[in-house]
Amino acid sequence: MRTLPLLPLLLALAAGPAAAACPAPLHAGASDLGLASFRADDKVTGAANDVLRELARRTGCPLDITWYPRARLWAEYASGRINLTGSSARTPERDRLAQFVPYVTTRFDLVLARRVPGRFKSLAEFVERSQARLNLVRGIYYTPEVEAQVARLRAQNRVELVNDFDIAFRKIALERAEATLAPVTIYKRYLHSAGLQERVTVMPVAESGPLLVGAYFSRSSMPPAARKAFADALLAMVADGTVARIYGKYVGEAHGRALVPEHGKGIIAAYQSIP
Numbered sequence: 001m002r003t004l005p006l007l008p009l010l011l012a013l014a015a016g017p018a019a020a021a022c023p024a025p026l027h028a029g030a031s032d033l034g035l036a037s038f039r040a041d042d043k044v045t046g047a048a049n050d051v052l053r054e055l056a057r058r059t060g061c062p063l064d065i066t067w068y069p070r071a072r073l074w075a076e077y078a079s080g081r082i083n084l085t086g087s088s089a090r091t092p093e094r095d096r097l098a099q100f101v102p103y104v105t106t107r108f109d110l111v112l113a114r115r116v117p118g119r120f121k122s123l124a125e126f127v128e129r130s131q132a133r134l135n136l137v138r139g140i141y142y143t144p145e146v147e148a149q150v151a152r153l154r155a156q157n158r159v160e161l162v163n164d165f166d167i168a169f170r171k172i173a174l175e176r177a178e179a180t181l182a183p184v185t186i187y188k189r190y191l192h193s194a195g196l197q198e199r200v201t202v203m204p205v206a207e208s209g210p211l212l213v214g215a216y217f218s219r220s221s222m223p224p225a226a227r228k229a230f231a232d233a234l235l236a237m238v239a240d241g242t243v244a245r246i247y248g249k250y251v252g253e254a255h256g257r258a259l260v261p262e263h264g265k266g267i268i269a270a271y272q273s274i275p
Contacts (some may be wrong), residue, residue, distance in 0.1 A: 022061035022226070028052050029082040030193035031070040031139075034162040034186030035250040036087045039067060047185065048087035051103065051234075052215070054242060059232045068164050083222055084233040086215045089141040094216055098275065101231045102214035102267050103243050104259045106183040108142060110203045111191075113178050123149035133158045133177040135168045142181070145207035148264070169194045171227045185259075188251055193274070212270055235271060238264035 030037045030044050037046040044065045050052055056063035068076055074081050077097055090100045110126060112118075120126040126134075127149055138161050141224070142150065153159045162168050169190035171177035182190075191197050215234060217227045238260060242261050248256025260267065 011049070022059070023084075026056070026061050026063050027081065027083050028063055028065045029068050029073045029076055029085045030065050031068050031073045032137075033070075033087050034165055034182070034189040036247075039191065045091070047250045050249075051237065051243060052084065052086045052248045054100075054237060054246065055215070055230060055233055058237070059229055071163070074139060077216070077218070077219075078221055080103055080218070082188040083218045083228060084215055087213055088216050089211055089213055089271065091141050097220075098216035098218045099222075099227050099231070100214055100216055102212040102271055103234055103236050103238050103264075104213050104247065105210045105261065105267065106185065106213050106259065107210050108181040108183055108208040109187070110205050111172070111180050111182055111187050112201050112203060113172055113175070114201055115175070116178050119202055120205065124207070126179075126205070127152045127156075131158075133160055133162050135162050135171060135177045135180045136166060137162055143208060143211060146181070146205075147200055149207055162214075165190060169196065172196060173198065184255055185247070185251055188255075212267065231271075235253055235268055238267055 020179075030046075030049055032038060033046065033048060035046055036048040037044070039045070044067050049065055052065065053063060073085065073239070074094070075081070077085065084098075088094065088100075088181060090102070094100065110120065110123065112120075112132065116130065116132045118130050120129065123146060126132070134150070136150065136159060150159060161172070165180070165182060165186050168177065168180040168182075171185075172180065173194040173196055191200065215230075217230050222230070241263065244256045244260040246256075247259050251259070
């Protein structure tokens, strides 16, 4: 990708992308990701899905969003039944299937039941100074630094996999689990719904730095011109504050702005650096 000066690019994006040639059908996949993606009254909603719906509106492309378990979503993507998805971390496996366009940042915090003794500034401390087990959700990507500590926990038989965050937090509420890793968009929803606000402590951990999260556009079912139009529209939403405002409706304005730092300049610069 040719690197352009950032300010002119921001101005160009704010002007709006050209109309996209809509792939047919345009099918998005969603899964349980707290306030980023959840189901309410039989409707798929959440900040990430609102971003996709606004993206569809700006490109003029009808959009259908279907719910999947997180692990199954990427199997469906590999089979060609999904055109796009949101709120996904970048991995080499996903890059082979689709084009990544970041639009927000996140980080995973340690959510620990207060009945478990100890306070930890890092996952390494949690590994070394605790006997607590960690519940992790299948299909979630973590930084290499986090994965290194998870490997140590696996060696001690202290990792249990669950299918979604709803299960992880319900297990904590029932005192059948002790800890999980989750970003603010996820634990903010489940601490409230499971009545856990006074029963857990949220601890930032050193190994989990800011992580880019974005949309993936299918290489097999979306031609290059369509992917470019969708990428331009999504980056325009980052540049004009739309993404921050959408997330702010769910997590509060301050958190929404923090998820899109520096008005998205770093996110757009990161996209420009992708080969």
